[in-house]
Amino acid sequence: MTDYDVLRVFCGPRGGYGNELGVVRDGSVLPERDDRQAFAAKLGFSETVFVDDPERGVIDIYTPTLRLPFAGHPCVGTAWLLDVPELVTPAGVVGARQDGEFCWIEARAEWVPPRTLRQYATAAEVDDLPVPPKGEWIYAWAWLDEAAGRVRARAFPGRDDGIDEDEATGAAALLLTDRLGRALNITQGTGSQILTAPQPEGWTEVGGRVHLER
Structure with missing residues (x-):
């Protein structure tokens, strides 16, 4: 079984709620898109992230049925988990920062x-x-x-x-x-x-x- 972390992102003020996210920290174990899509479907989270380079923050995001160039809660969760200043997505480079109990990303509406x-x-x-x-x-x-x-x-x-x-x-x-x-x-x-x-x-x-x- 492929190892993965489960995060809750956008938790409430008391730490509850939040949207679950699966993160495969070693994306090399599933390098092919079809295999990643099948694994995301198996997990069943709204999104699953595959980390292709943890130091540079290169990530690949999937819903159970499709690959996404960018998504918000996967980027916030993965930026917090990796503690990196930016993430590299197919859509573009996402800035990231930690500020007390909050993790922030910076992205574009387009x-x-x-x-x-x-x-x-x-x-x-x-x-x-x-x-x-x-x-x-x-x-x-x-x-x-x-x-x-x-x-x-x-x-x-x-x-x-x-x-x-x-x-x-x-x-x-x-x-x-x-x-x-x-x-x-x-x-x-x-x-x-x-x-x-x-x-x-x-x-x-x-x-x-x-x-x-x-």
Whole structure:
């Protein structure tokens, strides 16, 4: 069996919740894309990361059904695990930093695969949403406190891979931050927390707490 770590990324203030992430620290044990895809499908996490160079931070990201050029919670989790200043993804070089209990990455909105950002009038409406039909990746959100930048969100990938709802999605949070042009404090899923902040020249920081599950 291939060795891998399991992290929870974007944990809540008390360390609970967060989106599970699988990380294979030695990507050389599964060098072929087809084998990596099959292993990611077997694990069943929303994303699994294969580390191809731990010192340079070269990584390869997979959902259970497809390879991603960039994704938020895998980058935050892997940056925390490797404790590196940057990650090299197919989309581009992702900056990374540790700041107390938070790990931050810096990335660009154009790296994010298509998402539908759908605003609702109240957080209660977001809470009550059923899982929508497959086919469209939906990030449903509403203001909890617009003046303070506090947001309630849920994420529905719309894929036929067993992941009906993502507990925490950094890439969608990045897109929302880029659209609104302001820092956000997002409560997603059952209690995960994502922090974001626009940066100069089209960059956006996304941060959260990471816990090593096993």
